[in-house]
Amino acid sequence: MSQSNSGEPEAGRTALHLPPANPQLISKIPNILPHERVFPVQIGTELFKLSGASISSDAPSYFSQYFLCQIKRAQESGEDLSTAIRTLYIDRDPVTFRDIALHLQGYHITPTDGTHFVRLFADAQFYTLPKLMSRLYEESIFISIGHREFQIPRDLFDGPGNSPNFFSLGFGLFFTTPKDLYPGLDRNDLIRPPSIMPPSVAGRSADIFAELLQLLRGYPIHIRDEEHRTSLLQDCRYFNFKALEQKLLPHNISFNQARRKHEILMRVEDIFKSGISVVSDNSDLSGNSAGGLYSGWVNYMRPFEDDKQRELVLEIGGEATKLHMHLMRAELFGHVKTRIARLFEVIATKLNLPTTQPLGLLMASGGADSQPPTPGNTNLSENLIRVSLDPEAHIMLDGKPYVHETDMEELTSTMSTSSSIGMGGGQNSPAMSAATSLGPVRKRRRVDSGGHATEEWVVRTGQWRLRIQGSRHGKSSVECVLVAVKIDAYSVEQTRNARRGFLSG
Numbered sequence: 001m002s003q004s005n006s007g008e009p010e011a012g013r014t015a016l017h018l019p020p021a022n023p024q025l026i027s028k029i030p031n032i033l034p035h036e037r038v039f040p041v042q043i044g045t046e047l048f049k050l051s052g053a054s055i056s057s058d059a060p061s062y063f064s065q066y067f068l069c070q071i072k073r074a075q076e077s078g079e080d081l082s083t084a085i086r087t088l089y090i091d092r093d094p095v096t097f098r099d100i101a102l103h104l105q106g107y108h109i110t111p112t113d114g115t116h117f118v119r120l121f122a123d124a125q126f127y128t129l130p131k132l133m134s135r136l137y138e139e140s141i142f143i144s145i146g147h148r149e150f151q152i153p154r155d156l157f158d159g160p161g162n163s164p165n166f167f168s169l170g171f172g173l174f175f176t177t178p179k180d181l182y183p184g185l186d187r188n189d190l191i192r193p194p195s196i197m198p199p200s201v202a203g204r205s206a207d208i209f210a211e212l213l214q215l216l217r218g219y220p221i222h223i224r225d226e227e228h229r230t231s232l233l234q235d236c237r238y239f240n241f242k243a244l245e246q247k248l249l250p251h252n253i254s255f256n257q258a259r260r261k262h263e264i265l266m267r268v269e270d271i272f273k274s275g276i277s278v279v280s281d282n283s284d285l286s287g288n289s290a291g292g293l294y295s296g297w298v299n300y301m302r303p304f305e306d307d308k309q310r311e312l313v314l315e316i317g318g319e320a321t322k323l324h325m326h327l328m329r330a331e332l333f334g335h336v337k338t339r340i341a342r343l344f345e346v347i348a349t350k351l352n353l354p355t356t357q358p359l360g361l362l363m364a365s366g367g368a369d370s371q372p373p374t375p376g377n378t379n380l381s382e383n384l385i386r387v388s389l390d391p392e393a394h395i396m397l398d399g400k401p402y403v404h405e406t407d408m409e410e411l412t413s414t415m416s417t418s419s420s421i422g423m424g425g426g427q428n429s430p431a432m433s434a435a436t437s438l439g440p441v442r443k444r445r446r447v448d449s450g451g452h453a454t455e456e457w458v459v460r461t462g463q464w465r466l467r468i469q470g471s472r473h474g475k476s477s478v479e480c481v482l483v484a485v486k487i488d489a490y491s492v493e494q495t496r497n498a499r500r501g502f503l504s505g
Contacts, residue, residue: 032056032064039067040087046094047087054104058131063088092192096123103132114142114149114198122193143167143199146206156216161243161304167199169240208235215244223248243304246272251302253310258392264300264310265463267317268339273346275301277309278468294478298347298466313485314464316340321459323489329384330459330482337374340385344378344480347468353379353476380468380480388467393484397457398495457489458496 029035033052041048041063055063066088074084096119099109111117117139124132140151157163208231211221223229229248236245252265280296300312320336323329332340376383389395395402463485471479490496 029053030056030059032059033067033071037081037085039063039085042087042089043092043097044090044094046097048094048097048101050101050104054101054106057104057106058129061129062127092123092126093119096120100124100127100129100132103129103135111136111139111142114144114200117142118196118198122196126193141167141199143201145201145209146204147202148206148210150206150209150213152213156213159216159243161246162216162241165241166201166239170199204235204238205231208232212236212239212241212244215247216241246302246305249302256311259311262308262310263313264302264306265313265315266300266302267315268336268343271300271314271339271343272303273342274303275306276343276346276350277301278347278350279309279311294468294470296468298468298480312466314466315461316459316464317461319458319460321462323387323457323459324384324454325457326454327384328387328389329382330387331384332375341373341375341378344375344380347466347480348379348476351468351478353478379476380478382474385482386479387464387482387484389484389487393487395484395487395489397487398490398492399498455491457487457491459487459489462487462489 033039033056035051035053035056037052038049039052039055041050050063052067055061055067067085070085071081073079074081077084096116099116099120100123103109109120111120117136120132121136124136138154140153143150143152157165157167211232212235214221223232229250232248233245236242236248249270250267251270254263254265255261256263277299278296279299280294298312299309301307301309316332316336318334318336320333322331322333324331374383375381375385389404391404464482465485467481467483468478469481470477
């Protein structure tokens with residue numbers, strides 16, 4: 001019984017097999033200092049005794065060079081090493097050095113906060129510990145934003161379009177390589193490293209920055225309203241996250257089944273010139289199509305974000321557009337006028353259009369940069385831009401659907417035909433139902449023989465395609481036309497006043 005009882009625990013116990021002692025594992029530490037000898041190091045008020053193996057594990061360093069010189073001097077003079085080794089005194093923080101001593105003993109140390117990181121960082125540089133410096137350059141960065149500390153992986157800011165940024169430029173000390181540390185200072189003559197403060201940005205929102213980090217990590221966030229989006233974009237531009245900014249800009253990407261084209265809807269103020277391109281309707285890009293005139297559409301691709309071009313639908317708001325209906329041209333105002341002019345300049349460059357003014361006259365007036373940014377100073381338009389209101393466009397005028405005269409004539413003809421043949425042209429006929437569903441409609445006001453009855457629309461918000469078409473009597477062989485997609489406009493001030501709100505709510 002006693003033998004069986006003693007045998008059961010032996011059978012159920014898991015045997016722990018330790019690897020045999022291997023001298024080669026120990027010999028991986030460079031033989032710079034005698035591994036078995038102890039070397040005294042006084043850091044501030046605390047005395048540390050480190051073995052030669054620990055010091056040699058991260059060498060060459062300040063410690064290894066100091067004690068190696070003492071050993072060589074003792075060997076040359078025949079002095080006993082036990083009495084020849086002097087204590088190395090360094091006036092630094094002993095608390096920080098405790099972690100460095102653990103590193104030398106083979107433990108992995110991780111910074112706990114920004115202050116701990118910069119102290120380890122500075123002392124690792126001061127003691128010239130190559131392995132510790134390399135490890136710290138791979139550690140996350142501690143950054144304080146709005147008095148809240150964030151621990152951020154170094155590679156999070158390295159994506160295309162997001163670097164260089166505010167942190168890599170403003171806190172270059174933590175984003176450079178070890179060879180570039182302390183630019184302008186001779187490390188050999190440094191008595192002590194310069195004081196380093198943890199990266200800190202006090203004037204920004206910690207909550208907004210936390211959401212930007214979520215986006216950088218690939219997680220979606222819920223944009224609550226336009227004020228929230230504006231705050232996100234504002235800090236994106238502050239920190240120079242260009243790729244992230246493109247992701248946050250309001251846009252809509254869709255496939256238009258009627259046109260069989262991919263479309264992207266963007267605001268005019270969010271367009272970047274690097275994303276502009278022109279796609280021809282025919283394969284001959286020189287302008288020699290079957291009809292002898294060029295035809296194409298402006299396309300757009302968000303920099304750093306999109307992988308292909310899509311047909312651009314440009315949104316212009318802020319009541320910055322006035323349509324002169326008797327001319328079928330648009331007049332722009334304010335910053336929108338400047339942005340459209342710059343956009344036309346980019347399109348003209350893409351089309352390789354020549355300058356419209358003689359070089360001598362252009363230089364006499366101060367050069368191209370001195371010209372006011374108006375569409376009329378580009379190759380693609382006059383000051384009043386040609387527009388096209390196609391039947392496919394959805395137009396609300398003075399709060400009512402606007403129907404083209406051709407559509408109204410067709411609808412009237414359909415109603416009269418249905419009534420004459422007795423096929424239900426009454427109140428319940430399909431034609432009458434269609435007319436009733438439109439409600440009160442606005443037709444374009446005709447211009448009389450004297451040309452006095454000109455009508456002007458102020459476009460509250462409009463969406464336009466940009467068509468490049470041939471021009472026989474323009475400044476160049478082509479011009480840019482704004483083709484209406486969706487328009488909300490008014491022709492009388494009463495409509496505008498009707499939408500006004502009271503400050504008191």
